[in-house]
């Protein structure tokens with residue numbers, strides 16, 4: 001599993017330690033501050049293709065859903081309601097078209113995946129109060145994951 005190497009500003013490329021939870025850059029010369037990307041140390045995966053890593057995970061992982069991809073997710077204990085592993089359905093109108101059925105997620109939307117990972121990291125950092133801008137689906141997914 002890769003370790004988080006650092007956080008990197010999407011605008012000025014400043015680097016920050018992943019030991020402190022943060023989402024925005026504090027070093028951008030001009031506002032608005034850039035969002036921070038998580039950068040992983042992928043050297044442990046260097047000798048494997050992404051497909052090989054994912055296939056290995058799928059075969060050996062006791063986890064279902066999105067956590068079967070743990071080798072490319074943060075190395076922390078997951079918070080999960082079983083999100084992911086949603087089916088692909090064939091369109092009745094267009095037989096060559098497959099549609100991802102994200103309503104099969106625990107909260108009925110694709111938001112369940114991202115919020116499960118957000119709550120996983122919040123627990124890792126010891127955060128106790130979480131909020132999200134939402135028209136409804138994200139807030140529902142956050143509440144369920146919490």
Ligand SMILES: [Zn+2]
Pocket residue numbers: 009010011012013014025026027028029033034
């Ligand atoms: Zn910046």
